[in-house]
Amino acid sequence: MERAVEANRFLSIADRVINWSRKYSLWPMFFGLSCCFVEEAAAFTSRYDLARFGAEVLRPSPRQADLLIVSGTVFKKIAPVVLRLYEQMAEPKWVISMGSCSNSGGMYDVYSVVQGVDQIIPVDVYVPGCPPRPEALLEGLVMLQEKVCTERPSRKIFHLGGGSQGTERPVLEVGATKSEDPRGPGYEGVPIRGTSLLPGRLQWGSRSDIMWTPSARRMEFSDADLSLAAEVEERFAGRARRELHSSDMLTFEVDRGSVKDVLRFLKNEAKTKYKRLDDLTAIDESARRNRIWSEGMAEATSDVGAVCSFSKKERGRYPDFTVVYQLLSFDAARRVRIKSGLDAEGGAPVSTASVTDIWPSANWYEREVFDLFGIGFTGHPSLRRILMPEWWEGHPLRKDYPGRATEMAPYTFEDARKRQPLDALVVTALDAKAPAGEKEFLLNIGPHHVSTHGLLRCIAALSGEKIKSLDLEIGYHHRGTEKIGERQSWHQYIPYTDRNDYLAGSSLEFSYVTAVETVADIGVPERAQAVRVLLAELYRLSNHLVWLGTFAHDVGAMGPNFYTFVERERILDIIELITGGRLHAEFLRIGGLAADLPDGWKKAVDDLTAIFPRRLLEYEKLLRRNPIFLARTKGIGKISLEDAMDWGVSGPNLRACGLAWDLRKKMPYSGYDHYEFEVPTATEGDCYARYLVRVEEMRQSVRIIEQVARNMPSGRYVTDDYRYAIPRRGEMLQDIETLIHHFINVTRGMKIPVGEAYGATEVPRGEHGYYVVSDGLGSAYRMRVRGPGFANIQTLPLMATGESIADLISIIGSMDVILPDIDR
Amino acid sequence: MRPVAVGAMSPFHAGVFSLVVFTVLAMLFIASQLFLAAWLGEKKKSPEKSRPYECGIIPTGSARFRYPVPFYLVAIFFLIFDVEGAFILTWAAVYREMGFAGYAQMSFFIVLLLAGLFYIWKQGGLDWKEP
Ligand code: SF4
Numbered sequence: 012m013e014r015a016v017e018a019n020r021f022l023s024i025a026d027r028v029i030n031w032s033r034k035y036s037l038w039p040m041f042f043g044l045s046c047c048f049v050e051e052a053a054a055f056t057s058r059y060d061l062a063r064f065g066a067e068v069l070r071p072s073p074r075q076a077d078l079l080i081v082s083g084t085v086f087k088k089i090a091p092v093v094l095r096l097y098e099q100m101a102e103p104k105w106v107i108s109m110g111s112c113s114n115s116g117g118m119y120d121v122y123s124v125v126q127g128v129d130q131i132i133p134v135d136v137y138v139p140g141c142p143p144r145p146e147a148l149l150e151g152l153v154m155l156q157e158k159v160c161t162e163r164p165s166r167k168i169f170h171l172g173g174g175s176q177g178t179e180r181p182v183l184e185v186g187a188t189k190s191e192d193p194r195g196p197g198y199e200g201v202p203i204r205g206t207s208l209l210p211g212r213l214q215w216g217s218r219s220d221i222m223w224t225p226s227a228r229r230m231e232f233s234d235a236d237l238s239l240a241a242e243v244e245e246r247f248a249g250r251a252r253r254e255l256h257s258s259d260m261l262t263f264e265v266d267r268g269s270v271k272d273v274l275r276f277l278k279n280e281a282k283t284k285y286k287r288l289d290d291l292t293a294i295d296e297s298a299r300r301n302r303i304w305s306e307g308m309a310e311a312t313s314d315v316g317a318v319c320s321f322s323k324k325e326r327g328r329y330p331d332f333t334v335v336y337q338l339l340s341f342d343a344a345r346r347v348r349i350k351s352g353l354d355a356e357g358g359a360p361v362s363t364a365s366v367t368d369i370w371p372s373a374n375w376y377e378r379e380v381f382d383l384f385g386i387g388f389t390g391h392p393s394l395r396r397i398l399m400p401e402w403w404e405g406h407p408l409r410k411d412y413p414g415r416a417t418e419m420a421p422y423t424f425e426d427a428r429k430r431q432p433l434d435a436l437v438v439t440a441l442d443a444k445a446p447a448g449e450k451e452f453l454l455n456i457g458p459h460h461v462s463t464h465g466l467l468r469c470i471a472a473l474s475g476e477k478i479k480s481l482d483l484e485i486g487y488h489h490r491g492t493e494k495i496g497e498r499q500s501w502h503q504y505i506p507y508t509d510r511n512d513y514l515a516g517s518s519l520e521f522s523y524v525t526a527v528e529t530v531a532d533i534g535v536p537e538r539a540q541a542v543r544v545l546l547a548e549l550y551r552l553s554n555h556l557v558w559l560g561t562f563a564h565d566v567g568a569m570g571p572n573f574y575t576f577v578e579r580e581r582i583l584d585i586i587e588l589i590t591g592g593r594l595h596a597e598f599l600r601i602g603g604l605a606a607d608l609p610d611g612w613k614k615a616v617d618d619l620t621a622i623f624p625r626r627l628l629e630y631e632k633l634l635r636r637n638p639i640f641l642a643r644t645k646g647i648g649k650i651s652l653e654d655a656m657d658w659g660v661s662g663p664n665l666r667a668c669g670l671a672w673d674l675r676k677k678m679p680y681s682g683y684d685h686y687e688f689e690v691p692t693a694t695e696g697d698c699y700a701r702y703l704v705r706v707e708e709m710r711q712s713v714r715i716i717e718q719v720a721r722n723m724p725s726g727r728y729v730t731d732d733y734r735y736a737i738p739r740r741g742e743m744l745q746d747i748e749t750l751i752h753h754f755i756n757v758t759r760g761m762k763i764p765v766g767e768a769y770g771a772t773e774v775p776r777g778e779h780g781y782y783v784v785s786d787g788l789g790s791a792y793r794m795r796v797r798g799p800g801f802a803n804i805q806t807l808p809l810m811a812t813g814e815s816i817a818d819l820i821s822i823i824g825s826m827d828v829i830l831p832d833i834d835r
Numbered sequence: 836m837r838p839v840a841v842g843a844m845s846p847f848h849a850g851v852f853s854l855v856v857f858t859v860l861a862m863l864f865i866a867s868q869l870f871l872a873a874w875l876g877e878k879k880k881s882p883e884k885s886r887p888y889e890c891g892i893i894p895t896g897s898a899r900f901r902y903p904v905p906f907y908l909v910a911i912f913f914l915i916f917d918v919e920g921a922f923i924l925t926w927a928a929v930y931r932e933m934g935f936a937g938y939a940q941m942s943f944f945i946v947l948l949l950a951g952l953f954y955i956w957k958q959g960g961l962d963w964k965e966p
Pocket residue numbers: 045046047082083084109110111112113117118140141142143510
């Protein structure tokens with residue numbers, strides 16, 4: 012008896028000592044899934060300094076880590092990797108789930124996302140927020156430390172049986188130990204808001220039908236457009252027709268058999284040559300409402316038909332699918348859209364001809380269309396899934412496919428065991444690259460890797476250190492954002508746009524609202540335009556600062572990282588002052604902004620522009636003449652201008668090849684033509700050139716910010732066209748009509764007339780565009796996101812083959828990739 | 836650095852005994868560390884845990900085959916010449932005391948090293964040879 016007490020006293024003292032040591036020496040793993048990781052990383056920088064709490068350095072390998080902070084969205088494709096990393100970590104280990112996505116799926120209740128990481132690994136602490144601020148993560152860490160103090164590790168350590176340490180919670184099971192309902196328990200039987208909205212379900216009697224709007228914008232075609240139209244219609248008489256009205260660009264409808272000829276003609280022979288394939292995508296037309304009507308629904312539902320705001324004649328009959336090609340002419344700064352209808356004939360799979368022999372970049376675009384729509388492309392070199400994992404069934408962007416994860420079978424622990432990513436050898440074989448020879452070694456770099464800047468998987472066939480060939484596997488970050496666009500109301504979709512590139516914030520909202528404003532012809536007051544420019548440029552600075560720090564880090568210079576984050580925090584402070592958000596501002600609104608500029612914005616901005624150029628010089632001193640930096644970037648990862656244009660590269664990566672192509676100059680929007688700035692270029696097309704261009708871009712951004720701040724127009728911050736905008740609160744309280752608009756626009760949302768438009772802006776990474784198609788409802792019929800990354804990263808094998816493996820890291824760093832705009 | 840005054844330190848006696856004691860103590864210390872780590876450390880064996888870590892993916896093929904690594908050569912040469920630094924720096928610390936004899940010996944040593952370096956250079960050992 013006495014001895015037992017003795018032992019327990021010894022053990023409890025040992026417990027206390029061990030727990031105290033453990034709680035102040037947690038080793039977090041360098042592991043991020045999406046946006047939340049950016050805030051996690053910020054928590055490690057000087058402003059927040061997580062090291063104060065004894066969780067010092069992020070460990071790149073699970074072997075050296077005992078704390079897993081799951082920060083971001085857990086995708087079904089990445090879940091097996093998350094599980095493996097967790098299992099490979101050292102014992103005992105703990106898990107913090109950071110952010111709504113990881114806690115419960117968050118705002119991504121969508122087919123590709125696991126609704127909570129606790130379904131596959133146990134979790135100790137949940138940190139709420141989207142994203143949680145760095146302070147919230149600090150709080151989470153302190154909570155974990157408190158939890159560590161309640162453990163009784165010594166019995167385990169001395170092999171005495173019993174005791175507790177590390178995460179010992181069970182993995183949760185949907186239906187048994189957890190509810191997947193995003194609203195929490197108790198709502199069973201009440202449909203989730205918006206589930207009835209999916210266009211796949213017949214939307215007869217939609218309240219949108221009783222709302223009147225003017226028809227979609229009709230642009231005036233320029234003479235150049237008309238002459239091109241004449242040229243094409245003459246050459247392809249009867250096979251290509253110009254659409255009479257368009258909101259944004261010249262559009263042709265082309266017969267399925269002639270698409271290739273027309274595209275080749277536009278690229279090589281037309282008077283103005285359309286050199287770039289901007290985008291290639293498809294629309295599933297099967298749920299178009301007047302199409303269904305035309306097939307005999309009118310009689311059946313005549314009462315609904317009577318209130319329909321479109322007429323059958325207006326648009327004619329829709330095919331089953333439309334494949335949409337969008338081309339760009341660099342010389343004329345004009346775009347053109349080619350649409351080609353496809354009908355499923357007698358149950359055979361729908362297919363059309365591949366255009367990979369005209370544009371190499373079509374390779375991925377066509378695979379994407381195949382993956383998400385199930386449309387085949389004859390002549391494609393390796394047509395297979397690209398975003399969804401190989402085991403996936405069905406094609407998510409088809410209208411009859413359920414959009415929500417909660418409508419599908421829940422993702423379980425067993426799935427994470429079974430559904431492994433494809434073996435590297437299989438991928439290389441599928442991509443028809445030469446199989447690894449005797450001396451070649453297949454190495455996976457990513458999806459979990461410090462230097463891939465996200466969930467990107469490179470498969471390198473190595474001979475020694477040299478890369479013989481490189482394959483990319485993407486889709487680990489596919490968040491189904493296009494499908495979500497079909498169910499959220501036009502305004503509700505704005506927060507999703509920020510998350511399509513979580514380092515560029517408002518810049519993406521900017522592209523989206525531009526597209527919607529183009530379809531519905533909504534004017535934006537000057538003040539709102541200027542604030543949009545201000546925010547876009549601030550985000551450009553903050554993005555480029557992160558890029559500069561991480562790029563320098565990738566090539567071995569630790570220093571700049573510590574400094575650039577300081578300035579970035581300053582910029583985020585200004586953004587927070589204006590918008591209330593940090594990463595995701597969610598501040599733009601259709602027709603203007605969410606609020607006016609706050610007091611004190613001018614001083615904050617002026618302070619920044621006063622010091623920034625000097626700071627930039629300091630950072631540059633750390634790098635520009637550093638011999639190691641030069642050796643690792645000059646002449647590395649070259650791409651020629653022809654290749655860059657052919658592959659659809661955009662943004663600084665394109666300008667580093669010598670072409671001064673910048674949407675802000677070439678197709679000015681939102682008043683960019685009033686500001687003085689230059690478009691920096693370089694000629695070499697290597698890593699160093701990309702570095703030069705981005706650094707110079709920061710200087711130009713500061714110039715723009717100065718001018719905007721100096722000449723900020725006065726006036727409204729949101730249009731008074733309240734059919735489409737959310738009314739200002741003060742006005743809403745004044746008269747009944749505005750009150751009604753307010754009520755409708757914030758509840759079921761406004762209606763956008765039948766039409767389509769592409770809106771693109773120059774975001775930090777290149778041209779980011781939204782192609783919105785409306786069927787006259789409260790949400791988009793098709794929401795296409797054209798991310799610059801998708802085109803840019805496709806050139807990585809081109810740049811990296813033949814270089815050494817260390818150069819691959821420097822090339823990825825110089826390209827400034829981010830996964831949500833690649834996988835979307 | 837000020838030279839140490841004569842008599843300020845105890846005279847130096849070389850002795851095998853203390854070396855033996857030191858060696859034994861060092862061995863004991865290492866052994867105890869290894870034992871403690873092996874005994875106290877938490878071990879959970881699972882197939883996933885014993886799998887090599889390759890960015891979260893199951894590795895392809897075997898890692899045990901003949902594999903050309905040019906960097907390896909460079910790294911080995913670096914190691915060799917780097918270790919010589921230890922001798923040269925210690926000699927520099929007692930440069931005055933060693934007098935001319937030390938200087939001559941060191942010069943001989945460095946010349947020998949240089950000869951080795953030139954030999955490697957000539958043989959192409961410093962060139963980055965692509966496999
Ligand atoms: S959407 Fe992004 S910021 Fe929000 S919880 Fe998910 S990962 Fe975090």
